[in-house]
Structure formats: structure tokens, C-alpha cells
Amino acid sequence: MYERTDSEINPTKYGTTVERKSERELVVTRTFNGPAHIVFDAWTKPELLKPRWVPKSFGASFLSCEADVRTEGTYRFVFSHPSSEQPMAFFGRYLEVTPGSRLVWTNDEGDEDGSVTTVTFEERGGETLVVIHKLYPSKKALDDAMASGSISWSGEQFEQLDQLLAAP
Amino acid sequence: MVQYAGTVLNASFAALSDATRRGVLEQLGRADASITDLAEKFHMTLTGIKKHVGVLERAGLVTTEKVGRVRTCKLGLRGLEEEAAWIERYRQRWAARFDELDKLVEELKQKEKADVRKNR
Numbered sequence: 596m597y598e599r600t601d602s603e604i605n606p607t608k609y610g611t612t613v614e615r616k617s618e619r620e621l622v623v624t625r626t627f628n629g630p631a632h633i634v635f636d637a638w639t640k641p642e643l644l645k646p647r648w649v650p651k652s653f654g655a656s657f658l659s660c661e662a663d664v665r666t667e668g669t670y671r672f673v674f675s676h677p678s679s680e681q682p683m684a685f686f687g688r689y690l691e692v693t694p695g696s697r698l699v700w701t702n703d704e705g706d707e708d709g710s711v712t713t714v715t716f717e718e719r720g721g722e723t724l725v726v727i728h729k730l731y732p733s734k735k736a737l738d739d740a741m742a743s744g745s746i747s748w749s750g751e752q753f754e755q756l757d758q759l760l761a762a763p
Numbered sequence: 764m765v766q767y768a769g770t771v772l773n774a775s776f777a778a779l780s781d782a783t784r785r786g787v788l789e790q791l792g793r794a795d796a797s798i799t800d801l802a803e804k805f806h807m808t809l810t811g812i813k814k815h816v817g818v819l820e821r822a823g824l825v826t827t828e829k830v831g832r833v834r835t836c837k838l839g840l841r842g843l844e845e846e847a848a849w850i851e852r853y854r855q856r857w858a859a860r861f862d863e864l865d866k867l868v869e870e871l872k873q874k875e876k877a878d879v880r881k882n883r
Binding site: 609610611612613614615621623625627628629633634636637638727741 | 846849850851853854857858861864865867868869871872875
């Protein structure tokens with residue numbers, strides 16, 4: 596079984612950056628040590644992700660995970676978390692799926708218009724730069740998301756934040 | 764986080780380059796004040812002080828709220844810190860997920876190598 600500590604796998608050059616690019620945009624970047632087709636596969640195969648996508652430290656567990664990863668396909672992830680009696684569902688549509696290079700999906704679980712997430716996979720000498728770009732419908736939508744997540748990590752806040760993270 | 768802080772700092776430094784605006788911040792550090800209060804304090808016209816408050820507001824250093832006819836100004840630093848803290852926690856969450864994804868990428872790489880060997 597392959598086993599290494601995170602510090603060995605993830606030295607500084609594989610650091611994660613987050614930037615609020617504008618009033619409505621968040622951008623996350625990370626480089627992975629592998630070719631784009633593999634990183635894309637790891638990202639999109641639900642059966643591979645199920646036990647992985649939620650690190651144990653979050654305290655959440657996957658109840659179900661369905662994703663039809665193709666353009667016009669849909670996804671639906673259901674989590675449980677000790678802080679919430681009801682399971683939490685995250686769902687949406689894939690607007691674009693280009694294997695090995697690009698994914699675009701919507702988050703439709705909110706009452707209002709959700710964010711649109713674009714992920715690009717850019718291979719450079721055996722490594723892959725992943726850029727996650729989240730576009731919110733308004734400044735208020737992103738401000739609200741941030742405000743709700745800034746209070747604590749329990750209950751509603753957990754749910755709110757994971758709405759931002761929940762992604763195939 | 765660092766990039767984010769950089770952008771905000773640039774706007775902040777520009778806002779702080781003016782003595783009146785620094786004075787306004789000092790004043791608001793003592794107590795919230797209306798635009799009219801500030802105009803009197805700094806011997807300026809309402810239009811003049813509004814311009815300065817606008818610059819501070821865009822830099823996230825001041826927030827204003829209009830209740831009835833009175834626009835009240837207060838320090839916005841707290842909101843700034845909260846947003847920066849939120850960004851950092853958000854980053855840590857993604858980083859934790861990416862660490863998990865690293866392991867998966869490594870496994871898939873090994874598997875692909877093994878498959879290539881098998882098919883030779």
C-alpha cells in the first residue's frame with residue numbers, strides 16, 4: 596500500500612492558493628505531481644473519490660455520490676455530519692466536460708442562482724496546474740457565503756461552506 | 764491569502780496616503796460618526812468629506828450605513844479581518860482535499876505504469 600506523509604507529498608511548490616479575484620469571483624490553484632489525464636480522472640471518477648473527497652478531519656461522511664460526468668450531465672452528493680440532523684445534498688449540472696482539460700458545473704442546491712465553477716487542468720512537464728474559478732451571481736452572494744462561513748465551523752456554517760466546496 | 768492580502772493592502776495604502784482620511788480613521792476609531800459630524804470636525808463640505816469616506820469605503824477601511832437621513836460611518840477593519848480569515852480557512856479546506864487527491868493521483872500513476880508493463 597502506498598503511504599507517505601503529507602509534508603513529503605506536498606512541499607511548498609504544491610501549495611494551495613486562494614484569491615478573491617473580484618467582487619464575484621474566487622480562484623483556487625494547486626499543482627499536482629502527475630499528468631493532466633490522471634489528475635482529471637482522479638477528480639471526476641466518483642467511485643474513486645467517494646472515500647477520499649472528504650478528509651476524515653472534517654467529520655463528515657459520504658452517504659451517496661452520483662455523478663454523470665459529461666456535458667449536460669448532473670451530479671448529486673449527499674453527506675452526513677454530526678452537527679446536522681439532516682443529511683446535506685449538493686447537486687447541479689455539468690455545463691461542459693472536456694476530458695483531461697476542462698470541467699464546468701453549476702451548484703443548484705441554493706434557493707437563488709448558484710455559483711458556476713470552472714476547473715482547468717494544465718499539464719506542464721509531467722505536472723498539472725489545476726485552477727478552480729468560482730463565479731457567483733452577485734457580490735452579495737459571495738459576501739453572504741463568506742459571512743456565513745466566518746462565524747464557526749458547526750451546523751449551518753459547515754453546510755454553507757461545503758456548498759462552496761461540494762464539487763465532483 | 765498572500766495575494767489577496769496584497770490587493771487589499773494596495774487599496775489601503777492609497778486610502779491612507781491622505782492626512783484627512785487618516786484623521787477620519789482615527790476619529791472613527793474613537794466612535795462611529797455621521798457624515799455631517801465628520802464634515803464639521805474636519806471643516807469640510809459634505810461633498811468633500813463624502814469623497815474621502817468613499818475612498819476609505821472602497822479600501823474596506825470604513826463601512827457606512829444610511830438610516831433615515833443620516834449616513835453613519837464606522838471602521839471596516841473588522842470585516843476585512845473576517846474575510847481574510849474566511850479565505851484562509853477556505854484555503855485550508857481545499858488544501859486538505861488536495862492532499863487526499865495527491866494520494867489518488869499517485870495510485871493512478873502506479874496503476875498506469877503497471878498496466879503499461881502488462882501490455883508489453
